[in-house]
Amino acid sequence: MTDRFEFSERRRAMLAAIAAAGVSSSVGASVAQAARKVSVSGGSGGERRMTQLIGANGWPVTPANIAMWKEMGITWGRDSVGPGQRNSPDEPIRVDKTGAAFDHDLAPAILANNQNGIHSLLLLGYTPKWNATVDGDSRSAPKDDTVWQRYVEAVVRTYVAPPYNVRHFQIWNEAAGRLTGGSPQATFWHGQNYNVHREQARPYDRAMQDYVELVHVPAARIVRKYGGYVVYGGWPDQGGIETFMKWLEYRSPVVNARMIDWVDYLDTHYLGVDALTPLYERYVATGAARGIWQTEIGDRYMNDPHYLPMYFFKFATWALAHGWDDPNKYVSMVYHWDGVEPYRLTHRGNPRTYNVSGKSLIVLNKTVGGALSRxxxxxxxxxxxxxxxxxxxxxxxxxxxxxxxxxxxxxxxxxxxxxxxxxxxxxxxxxxxxxxxxxxxxxxxxxxxxxxxxxxxxxxxxxxxxxxxxxxxxxxxxx
Structure with a gap:
């Protein structure tokens, strides 16, 4: 299920120009390393609770919506930041908007989250159409990678600073090559041989090399320079875990780095809980990564009303058995928290109402609300x-x-x-x-x-x- 996240257009990319050296830096870098050592949720101690695992895509924004998030136990949100330089390289870089069409103000959303105990994950992406390798395609690799770097720098520099204090940044969304099921190119990462008509498209042979060299490693260096944490860009369920591991460990001669060396939180989409175990054993248990997230779960799977409560209950038991020693170590975010489909957490309207899936989270939050242990x-x-x-x-x-x-x-x-x-x-x-x-x-x-x-x-x-x-x-x- 890869064809759902319409985070609208954005910039992306950057090549090996900043390869072996880490990005040198300016303001904010002096406290960056110290900031990264402390989790925004208060370090590695304390109790583990079900709510620490539960996030959703989007922001609650209004007091009424925030109250619904609290009742459902949602403590993480995820959404876009931009629009960057949407129309030309001569525009100022704008990073004050969010939403699929960049039609909502980002700053007040983050401040409201902070005031209500909701953590914010900012998605970095995509390419302005004027800078796209595939003509007019915002999901394609960039022609000029420095455009991506300037965008990432503007976002991170702005939002790690007070009063926002954001620490978690996700690089792109579902970048991959050929997918199981027959898609020759991933939904959100296009390059050479792409065609909007799938039957006419052919594989993008350098899909992951270009992603590592143009997008991920350069952006990750900027994020860490300012004391932030790097969340991988959501490996799609149709990509295969073995393929994910292959590219995590690919060492690019261009940037002289492996992707896993520039990832703090691994991230996959729409997998079952048991599928996370190989990632834990290979990377988290060995200290190569801080934790494992799924920044998209649910969607049409929630047509089964048992899916969501069973997922999070099993996720909690799994986390307790896999070194859940930090509140941010394991997170899964429901896609999407609102909508008109009956399987979403809530139904849009005035007033907004809960669907069955949203009610199931309320019941979970109330029934399993105490400090968790095995x-x-x-x-x-x-x-x-x-x-x-x-x-x-x-x-x-x-x-x-x-x-x-x-x-x-x-x-x-x-x-x-x-x-x-x-x-x-x-x-x-x-x-x-x-x-x-x-x-x-x-x-x-x-x-x-x-x-x-x-x-x-x-x-x-x-x-x-x-x-x-x-x-x-x-x-x-x-x-």
């Missing part, structure tokens, strides 16, 4: 049920997916609790409604805590296959 015990489900668990504050929370009828799960490995004082509630993962007490019971058994629960016939799942219900079993100790 559950190292074991879950044994009966037929037609499955799930996983983590600790949220003093509660043990199981996310369970099951078909209608009586179901069971036995929880072993509960330590430091008195089984006879445990209570269990069942909460609908999409509506937040609690099941009647008669639908759930728990008892101590030789194997642990045995929980019996009845799944309603009117399940909250939909789509293909047998109907399934998604719920949380919350195990808490009575006073």
């Amino acid at each position: 559950f190292d015990g074991h879950l044994a489900f009966g037929p037609n049920a499955s799930g996983m668990a983590l600790r949220a504050g003093s509660d043990l929370v199981l996310q369970v997916r099951a078909s209608p009828g009586p179901r069971t799960v036995t929880v072993s490995g509960l330590t430091g609790v008195q089984p006879e004082r445990l209570g269990v509630a069942m909460i609908d993962a999409l509506t937040g409604e609690s099941a009647d007490a008669s639908a759930i019971s728990a008892r101590s058994s030789p194997d642990g805590l045995s929980i019996a629960f009845r799944v309603p016939e009117a399940v909250n799942g939909g789509g293909r296959g047998a109907p399934m219900h998604l719920a949380y079993l919350v195990v808490s100790q009575r006073a």
Whole structure:
């Protein structure tokens, strides 16, 4: 799914002119290295919470929208910055607008984010049409790479400074070569042999070399010069993880660098949680990267109302098992937080309303809102049920997916609790409604805590296959 992010036109590019030497610098460079050592969320200590994982594309902007973001637990936003020199090289470089058409003011959006505990990721891209290698194509490599460098410098210099204090900058969006599925060129990175008619296009043979040399490494040097963090430009799901690793480790003789040496946060789009493990093992566990983000998830996958709560619950359990020692280490951003499609988080209107996916985040945020920690015990489900668990504050929370009828799960490995004082509630993962007490019971058994629960016939799942219900079993100790 690569044909969705309409961040409008922008500049890009830069070649090996600034190769082996890092970009020398000016104002802001004196504090740059010190600034990068401290996370904007307060360093590596502190509690881990579900909200630290959740972001969305776009900005909330209005007080009403900000309130909705807080209710859904969204703490990261992502959007464009520009428009740069949209019409000619003689224009001043403008970096005060955001949005697909650069029709919103960026500065107040960032300040509102700062005031409300929302972090801002600024997307750097693309090429002005007058500077495009492919005639009139803002998503193509640049003819003059210094145009890209001036744009990046203007953005980063402006927004790392007070009162904005932005530290995270994403370089481009989904730059890749030939994609699985038959596309000869990536949706957001065009070059030689491109044609708007896909059947007439041929592969852009130097797609990744040009991206590394003209765009990524030069921009990353500027970002780090000012104390910022480099977020990779969102490797598309159709690009393949092995291919991503290949280009991360490609050493360009032109810029005398590998891309991975100039990446702080790896970033992919629309992958399942398990697909992140090879990236963790190869780069994060070894210290080559600070963390792994997905700056686009969801979209039409959210036609399945279970997708989003299952994704973030699994993401949290995965993060807890993979060295989640910094609040910014792992982030996933929903594409998109608003729209007219029924699967978006909210539906545009006056007033704006929640869709099912947005409600599911509210339920997740309320149900799993405590400080998170791993559950190292074991879950044994009966037929037609499955799930996983983590600790949220003093509660043990199981996310369970099951078909209608009586179901069971036995929880072993509960330590430091008195089984006879445990209570269990069942909460609908999409509506937040609690099941009647008669639908759930728990008892101590030789194997642990045995929980019996009845799944309603009117399940909250939909789509293909047998109907399934998604719920949380919350195990808490009575006073």
